[in-house]
Amino acid sequence: MMILQQLQARLVVAATMVGWLAAPALSGDERNLHPLAESYVKLVLAVGLHDSDYVDAYYGPPMWREEVEMTKPTLAAIRQRAEALRAALAAGNFSAADEMVQMRHRYLDRQLAALEARVAMLEGTRFTFDEESQRLYDAVAPTYGEAHFQGLLAQLENALPGEGTVTQRLEKFRRDFVIPPERIDTVFQAAIAEARARTGRHLSLPEGENFTVEYVKDKPWSAYNWYRGNFQSLIQVNTSLPIFIERAIDLACHEGYPGHHVYNVLLEQHLVRARGWLEFTVYPLFSPQSLIAEGTGNFGIVVAFPGEERIAYARDVLFPLAGLDPARAAEYARVLSLTKQLNFAGNEAARRYLDGELTAEAAADWLNRYALMEPARAKQRIGFIEKYRSYVINYNLGERMVEHYIESRVAGDTARRWALFGELISTPRLPSDLK
Ligand SMILES: [Zn+2]
Numbered sequence: 001m002m003i004l005q006q007l008q009a010r011l012v013v014a015a016t017m018v019g020w021l022a023a024p025a026l027s028g029d030e031r032n033l034h035p036l037a038e039s040y041v042k043l044v045l046a047v048g049l050h051d052s053d054y055v056d057a058y059y060g061p062p063m064w065r066e067e068v069e070m071t072k073p074t075l076a077a078i079r080q081r082a083e084a085l086r087a088a089l090a091a092g093n094f095s096a097a098d099e100m101v102q103m104r105h106r107y108l109d110r111q112l113a114a115l116e117a118r119v120a121m122l123e124g125t126r127f128t129f130d131e132e133s134q135r136l137y138d139a140v141a142p143t144y145g146e147a148h149f150q151g152l153l154a155q156l157e158n159a160l161p162g163e164g165t166v167t168q169r170l171e172k173f174r175r176d177f178v179i180p181p182e183r184i185d186t187v188f189q190a191a192i193a194e195a196r197a198r199t200g201r202h203l204s205l206p207e208g209e210n211f212t213v214e215y216v217k218d219k220p221w222s223a224y225n226w227y228r229g230n231f232q233s234l235i236q237v238n239t240s241l242p243i244f245i246e247r248a249i250d251l252a253c254h255e256g257y258p259g260h261h262v263y264n265v266l267l268e269q270h271l272v273r274a275r276g277w278l279e280f281t282v283y284p285l286f287s288p289q290s291l292i293a294e295g296t297g298n299f300g301i302v303v304a305f306p307g308e309e310r311i312a313y314a315r316d317v318l319f320p321l322a323g324l325d326p327a328r329a330a331e332y333a334r335v336l337s338l339t340k341q342l343n344f345a346g347n348e349a350a351r352r353y354l355d356g357e358l359t360a361e362a363a364a365d366w367l368n369r370y371a372l373m374e375p376a377r378a379k380q381r382i383g384f385i386e387k388y389r390s391y392v393i394n395y396n397l398g399e400r401m402v403e404h405y406i407e408s409r410v411a412g413d414t415a416r417r418w419a420l421f422g423e424l425i426s427t428p429r430l431p432s433d434l435k
Pocket residue numbers: 254260293294297
């Protein structure tokens with residue numbers, strides 16, 4: 001008896017060290033998912049040892065990270081553990097559990113499937129652009145031909161009379177709307193304070209939540225939110241290229257309120273702290289979670305500044321703070337709304353470039369012509385596409401999916417829009433749930 005107990009204890013220790021695997025027979029009790037969630041977190045951290053962009057945030061138990069760093073599993077070992085973990089998840093029956101627990105169960109499975117795909121990519125597998133986005137982000141972006149973008153360009157030609165290509169005319173027109181570098185922080189801080197106040201009127205945020213803003217240069221992105229846990233974020237803004245006035249509200253909302261910062265804060269508050277779902281202390285960048293994060297980040301701009309409110313606030317507060325002419329705010333907004341329809345041209349450039357149909361130069365040229373990016377911006381974008389690949393769909397397709405999910409349910413009602421938005425960013429909903 002004594003010997004058997006010791007043996008059992010030793011077996012448990014061995015299983016924990018070797019495989020991080022829990023027993024496969026699961027009932028629909030959410031506590032049964034805790035050890036599987038722990039294994040998932042460790043697998044994400046382990047992939048992070050092979051891919052420095054993979055772990056976007058981690059604020060879970062430091063011991064778990066130390067354990068992973070000490071054992072340093074190979075990609076093959078990670079793949080096997082992920083497969084075993086998904087099998088253990090599949091063995092559980094959660095059909096009678098409440099909706100949140102069912103979502104948690106499905107979420108872990110989809111996130112793990114994406115992890116497997118990323119591991120395969122690190123091992124050298126090349127998926128097509130659409131296969132990759134399906135596997136990593138649980139979504140495929142629509143395909144548009146050149147004729148689609150040519151039609152949209154023709155509309156812009158009329159709105160922007162003058163010499164040169166539409167991109168050159170747009171660039172010339174936009175020069176009057178650049179925030180002077182010495183005013184960037186003042187303008188951003190005002191936009192952040194306003195976005196925060198608007199968010200606070202509709203969503204209940206935990207006390208002490210906050211973020212700091214840092215200005216950096218020479219990054220492939222224009223801004224980045226780094227979540228630190230404990231309701232704190234660091235937001236970095238890339239000032240290598242001129243920053244246009246509309247970016248103040250964009251960044252304040254997308255990175256901050258009610259975008260990434262609030263998303264992470266609410267996940268920590270509602271899932272990690274209230275329920276003990278520790279899988280949300282880790283954020284694997286190349287996973288379905290990113291489509292929800294980027295989609296709600298972008299749609300959060302509309303949520304915080306619906307309809308004409310955005311133009312009004314920019315005109316009355318941000319234009320004067322930036323030293324720009326408020327009388328031109330409406331005209332500027334009109335041109336921008338036309339250019340926004342072209343933003344799927346960026347996906348097309350990425351798809352064709354990564355699928356080998358366009359060279360880097362030809363893809364930059366495509367971005368210049370159809371996504372209206374002047375050469376320096378197109379070059380920065382090519383750098384982003386090379387590094388983050390099909391991640392690009394998370395912004396515009398993500399926004400479209402989130403918008404559809406919310407607007408089809410709230411019928412234009414501001415309070416209901418906020419409520420549903422708040423619910424979406426506090427729950428483990430997947431892109432394929434956004435019907
Ligand atoms: Zn983002």
